[in-house]
Amino acid sequence: MGGDIYGEPGLLVLEKRFPAFKEREGIDFAVINGENAANGFGILERDAERIFSAGIDVITGGNHTLEKREVWPFLSTEPRMLRPANYPRPGILLPPDTAGTCSYAPGVGFGIFSAADCQIAVLNLQGRESMQPVDCPFAAAEAYLKEAAEAGAFLLVDFHAESNEEKEALGLFLAGRAAAVCGTHTHVQTADERVLPGGTAYITDLGMTGPADSVIGSAADTAVRRNITQVPYKMEPSGNEAVIQGVVIGIDAVSGKAGEIRRVVWPSLKKRGSL
Numbered sequence: 001m002g003g004d005i006y007g008e009p010g011l012l013v014l015e016k017r018f019p020a021f022k023e024r025e026g027i028d029f030a031v032i033n034g035e036n037a038a039n040g041f042g043i044l045e046r047d048a049e050r051i052f053s054a055g056i057d058v059i060t061g062g063n064h065t066l067e068k069r070e071v072w073p074f075l076s077t078e079p080r081m082l083r084p085a086n087y088p089r090p091g092i093l094l095p096p097d098t099a100g101t102c103s104y105a106p107g108v109g110f111g112i113f114s115a116a117d118c119q120i121a122v123l124n125l126q127g128r129e130s131m132q133p134v135d136c137p138f139a140a141a142e143a144y145l146k147e148a149a150e151a152g153a154f155l156l157v158d159f160h161a162e163s164n165e166e167k168e169a170l171g172l173f174l175a176g177r178a179a180a181v182c183g184t185h186t187h188v189q190t191a192d193e194r195v196l197p198g199g200t201a202y203i204t205d206l207g208m209t210g211p212a213d214s215v216i217g218s219a220a221d222t223a224v225r226r227n228i229t230q231v232p233y234k235m236e237p238s239g240n241e242a243v244i245q246g247v248v249i250g251i252d253a254v255s256g257k258a259g260e261i262r263r264v265v266w267p268s269l270k271k272r273g274s275l
């Protein structure tokens with residue numbers, strides 16, 4: 001599972017590096033968050049097509065996924081592209097769709113896919129702490145866990161959230177019941193990857209697939225200027241060298257339990273420059 005793709009640098013590094021990485025690692029099924037693929041904000045159909053062509057099976061999303069209105073029809077018809085499942089379903093509170101206005105968020109947040117003789121369910125959820133007041137992610141997880149179990153599928157969760165506390169709580173809530181719970185959204189990879197009791201691979205944040213020397217993906221000069229002046233200068237992706245960040249998870253095909261999780265930064269930048 002991979003962290004948020006940020007702009008053209010993120011798309012390019014995925015296209016350049018991921019096919020060989022997937023082959024080398026023997027990856028059967030790949031999920032990546034694409035909410036920032038469109039120049040840092042949202043995702044377009046053409047971005048999604050490039051991501052699928054690079055070998056990704058499912059694209060998850062987050063608070064930026066619905067930003068580009070042009071993507072709404074694609075989101076509504078492409079089952080391999082998800083947005084968080086716990087967006088409100090207002091039902092009778094709003095009339096049916098009128099002139100392009102949706103009575104609920106376009107797209108879905110859950111799907112069941114086949115790979116390596118397994119049924120794999122992917123669930124995308126969004127957190128509520130310091131974010132939009134979406135529906136309860138825990139209640140949504142419980143409902144979709146049941147749906148996955150009824151289909152004989154094991155469950156991978158992308159929990160797109162700001163709060164470490166909320167992410168760990170969901171991880172432990174699903175420990176032993178989901179195969180993996182991986183956080184996204186902060187664009188900063190955490191070093192707490194582990195297999196939770198009962199065989200659930202967990203990491204608080206997968207990080208980012210995008211420019212390494214940047215401020216969560218954007219050019220440092222603009223980000224620094226924004227911070228100093230408090231003026232909302234437009235953020236643009238940094239042109240610096242990009243990396244893929246995420247985890248490789250080993251899951252038993254029969255039990256659906258995770259046996260290992262390994263954190264990845266590819267290519268590694270640890271040996272850059274001279275000491």
Ligand SMILES: [Fe+2]
Nearest residue numbers: 004035036185
């Ligand atoms: Fe993001």
Ligand SMILES: [Fe+2]
Nearest residue numbers: 062063064185
């Ligand atoms: Fe986000």
